[in-house]
Amino acid sequence: MGELDGARDLLIDALGRQSAFWGVGKVTGQLYAVLYLSDRPLSLGELAESLGVTKGNVSVAMRSLEALGMVRRSLPAGDRRVFFEAEPDVWLIARRVLERRSKPEFDESFRLVDEGAALAAAGPASPARDFAVARLAALQGFYAELDAIVAAVLRLDPRRLARLLRLTAGRRAGGRAAR
Amino acid sequence: MGELDGARDLLIDALGRQSAFWGVGKVTGQLYAVLYLSDRPLSLGELAESLGVTKGNVSVAMRSLEALGMVRRSLPAGDRRVFFEAEPDVWLIARRVLERRSKPEFDESFRLVDEGAALAAAGPASPARDFAVARLAALQGFYAELDAIVAAVLRLDPRRLARLLRLTAGRRAGGRAAR
DNA sequence: CGCAACGTTTAGATGGTTGTAAACGGTCGA
């Protein structure tokens, strides 16, 4: 079991870094790592002990994980404890996070840029205004393209998408890689 | 000029939100917004005044913006002031940020997962080990696919990429009109 | 009943980030 524990510690480190980097808190990712490698659901107390943190800390972190759809809660009959198990489909998780967390923030900026572009276009003509209008139009184009990419990532089968992009990248953008 | 100022304030808000969301600090994005809409380079003092923050604050923020390749510094002959202008290619910026900031963090996690997978595979066979090995293999697949997507975004022309993905998405799911 | 186990909530400490204010150093013009 030594190697398994070592592997688990490495994953705890890896996912803890990731979750901290994406602004979701360190223990959040660490808890997911523990559940991801566990072949049975774990109770809140077990999770707390496995990371050496308090139950209160785990309690709030699990709420975030549930909100992101990263874990499921199960309540066995005849047991007061609540058990958690990891959602194993990491692509599903990535899509959900992108959709529920990044997308709204992104859309709000998009809306503000649209509003600003309309406002600037309504102003009296001047060199400064023309410059700003052109810049805002370029920014709108960027947002639109980014939106298309995000939409594709959200809707396409990731395996197919990765292969498609690998092919296109290999051909240096220009070949027809359809099949 | 009223409409222009309004539009500028909206962009300051939009990009300030974005930069704060991506963990780069609020004023950083705000400063870029000011420069992005300015038809002439601005000095550090002008930037500080336009946002109502101190010059010291602007000084450090501009350092970050330079490190990300989001602004350029120009030193006109016969003027002690330093002037800044925005890099206008937002796709170029997005790619650079993805490359210099997200990619290393992502690669480090990838490496740790690889290491963990190798370690787990080396351990004595058991149901728990087989489970963990399978899970880690799935995670490695996820990272590999994600890597392919990121590589494509980094290398392809964004306009072509957006169109390609729009087409593919349209063929697979219902057509999605651009905004 | 009363106790024990469990998860949740709250108050407080702690650390990291972000901003200000002011001292500092360098450079140009008079």
Added chain:
DNA sequence: TCGACCGTTTACAACCATCTAAACGTTGCG
């Protein structure tokens, strides 16, 4: 060479997120 102007750096204050510890409410069991 003096003085004014700029940008940079430093020290410090304010804030926000995160964690712990402990009180709390609930539930099952003897």
